[in-house]
Amino acid sequence: MKYPPQIGAMPSRALTRLLRAQRISHRTFQNETASYRLSAPIERLRNEFGWPIISQWREERTLDPTGRNARYCVYYLPSEEIMRAGEQGQKYAFKVLTWEKRRNSEK
Numbered sequence: 001m002k003y004p005p006q007i008g009a010m011p012s013r014a015l016t017r018l019l020r021a022q023r024i025s026h027r028t029f030q031n032e033t034a035s036y037r038l039s040a041p042i043e044r045l046r047n048e049f050g051w052p053i054i055s056q057w058r059e060e061r062t063l064d065p066t067g068r069n070a071r072y073c074v075y076y077l078p079s080e081e082i083m084r085a086g087e088q089g090q091k092y093a094f095k096v097l098t099w100e101k102r103r104n105s106e107k
Contacts, residue, residue, distance in 0.1 A: 001050045003092050007099045010041040016096040019089045023076040
């Protein structure tokens with residue numbers, strides 16, 4: 001497993017949350033990062049960087065007048081992969097979070 005080299009890119013920001021044992025969906029990721037689409041960084045993390053990210057499909061009723069159900073995906077890393085990443089993974093996550101904090105303070 002490799003780490004995305006560009007700290008502020010969406011794959012690094014998604015991986016950071018996964019390394020911190022978060023389960024993330026498009027909505028939670030968008031709320032935290034103002035990104036548009038989570039599935040693309042997840043695919044890169046899987047295929048280009050080798051992270052075994054789990055996808056879990058969910059369904060919820062929407063608030064729109066039709067009362068339709070919406071399907072969405074929640075992504076997470078198995079705990080053994082977080083453990084395998086160890087201190088190196090936590091240091092990487094810290095760098096990304098530090099970058100995000102600095103970026104947000106500049107706005």
